Amino acid sequence: MNVKRTEELVLAQSEDIVRARQTVRAWMIREGFSLVDQTKMVTAASELARNAVDYGGGGVVLLEQLLEGARAGLRITFTDRGPGIPDLELAQTDGYSTGTGLGMGLGGSRRLVNEFTIASSPGQGTVVTITRWR
Amino acid sequence: MTTPSAGKWAKVLAEDKDAFLEHWLREQKAVISARPDLMVDSELRRESAEFLDLLLAAADEGAAADISAEPWAPSREYLAGISRSRAVQGFTPTETATFVFSLKQPAFALLQAKLKDEAVLLSEVWTFNVLVDKLGLYTTEIFLTSREDIIRRQQAEMLELSTPVVQLWEGILALPLIGTLDSERTQVIMEILLQSIVDRSSGVAIIDITGVPAVDTMVAQNLMKTVAAARLMGAQCIISGIRPQIAQTMVHLGVSFEGVVTTASLADALAHAFRLSNLHVSQAQSRS
Numbered sequence A: 001m002n003v004k005r006t007e008e009l010v011l012a013q014s015e016d017i018v019r020a021r022q023t024v025r026a027w028m029i030r031e032g033f034s035l036v037d038q039t040k041m042v043t044a045a046s047e048l049a050r051n052a053v054d055y056g057g058g059g060v061v062l063l064e065q066l067l068e069g070a071r072a073g074l075r076i077t078f079t080d081r082g083p084g085i086p087d088l089e090l091a092q093t094d095g096y097s098t099g100t101g102l103g104m105g106l107g108g109s110r111r112l113v114n115e116f117t118i119a120s121s122p123g124q125g126t127v128v129t130i131t132r133w134r
Numbered sequence B: 001m002t003t004p005s006a007g008k009w010a011k012v013l014a015e016d017k018d019a020f021l022e023h024w025l026r027e028q029k030a031v032i033s034a035r036p037d038l039m040v041d042s043e044l045r046r047e048s049a050e051f052l053d054l055l056l057a058a059a060d061e062g063a064a065a066d067i068s069a070e071p072w073a074p075s076r077e078y079l080a081g082i083s084r085s086r087a088v089q090g091f092t093p094t095e096t097a098t099f100v101f102s103l104k105q106p107a108f109a110l111l112q113a114k115l116k117d118e119a120v121l122l123s124e125v126w127t128f129n130v131l132v133d134k135l136g137l138y139t140t141e142i143f144l145t146s147r148e149d150i151i152r153r154q155q156a157e158m159l160e161l162s163t164p165v166v167q168l169w170e171g172i173l174a175l176p177l178i179g180t181l182d183s184e185r186t187q188v189i190m191e192i193l194l195q196s197i198v199d200r201s202s203g204v205a206i207i208d209i210t211g212v213p214a215v216d217t218m219v220a221q222n223l224m225k226t227v228a229a230a231r232l233m234g235a236q237c238i239i240s241g242i243r244p245q246i247a248q249t250m251v252h253l254g255v256s257f258e259g260v261v262t263t264a265s266l267a268d269a270l271a272h273a274f275r276l277s278n279l280h281v282s283q284a285q286s287r288s
């Protein structure tokens, strides 16, 4: 697999979530994704960026343009150095929230993308990676 | 009676005013000729001629060193007007300052041709250059302040624009949302909607999200909270403008506007609002 282009953005406050969303949208458009795909990826990115800011105390988001054989894709990685998630399965359960949210962010973004991985260890932070292929 | 360099340059320029004006216009056009979109020839000529008159009149009164002095007030005012209008028209600061700085070249050429004494020539050129530099800086300063004013005004306008509650019919309000719906902005918008429901005693409120690029869990939650609050106040909400890509994304995300009437278009929402308000729309009979 080939990584053709990357871009990294800081996630510290809510304006950064807006910017991350706009950047993801621009990349999806440039990669020729359909309007539905764009909206799905932007929405998933919005969820994960907000989690990184709200629960992870901020972090970074890395965008990567992928090329694997004939297919092109976009991979986005959200990394924070926050408290981590003690129970990953529970956190991904629809409706589970330790805050005031709907608890749909993790489960929902998993359903909006082609590949979803999450890794977290208490005290170390959380890394979530999503990929969408065209 | 005459101080060494009190406006000798001005006499030289005044004697050949027409030729000088033409030369100055050519210099200006060399810089801004790429912008015929911004400036009509005749306008530039009029402004240049008027400013030249003011400049020569001020120099006649003998004050060249201090442009904040009284004799320069008309010139300053005129320049300020030009700077402001060019800031609005979209000129760059350089293009704007060129109006003044481009005086140098033709003035130098003319003074050189007319003043044979080298010492006098040098002193006159120097005096004129200093004056032009000051006027140029003044122009730039006014230009920048005007630009800041414009930006500040636009920002204020945008804040207002982002919360436009419109009354479509008696008892029917619409809130067309445009752009990103995060945190503070959502809060403000929602408060304004709820207040409008009270102020105009409306029974139906249409929230149109055609202009919202993505609906994530937070946006959905905020919208649902608003609908719930409106309901407590006795108003029904309709959420309109749900485009296909938004609908599909919401389904996968697992969020819904449960218990709320939703429509694809604002027109559908209005038709529904009419029904809720017991209003009937019918085509007038043609009289042919």
Ligand SMILES: Nc1ncnc2c1ncn2[C@@H]1O[C@H](COP(=O)(O)OP(=O)(O)OP(=O)(O)O)[C@@H](O)[C@H]1O
Pocket: A047, A051, A052, A055, A056, A080, A082, A083, A084, A085, A091, A092, A096, A097, A098, A099, A100, A101, A102, A103, A104, A105, A106, A107, A126, B217, B218
């Ligand atoms: N980056 C993170 N660091 C630490 N905890 C997290 C992180 N992301 C998610 N969590 C935990 O997982 C829970 C579930 O997250 P999820 O995004 O699904 O729901 P939510 O953020 O609470 O609400 P919603 O996203 O629906 O607004 C969160 O309440 C939080 O406790």
Ligand SMILES: [Mg+2]
Pocket: A047, A050, A051, A101, A104, A105, A106
């Ligand atoms: Mg979340």
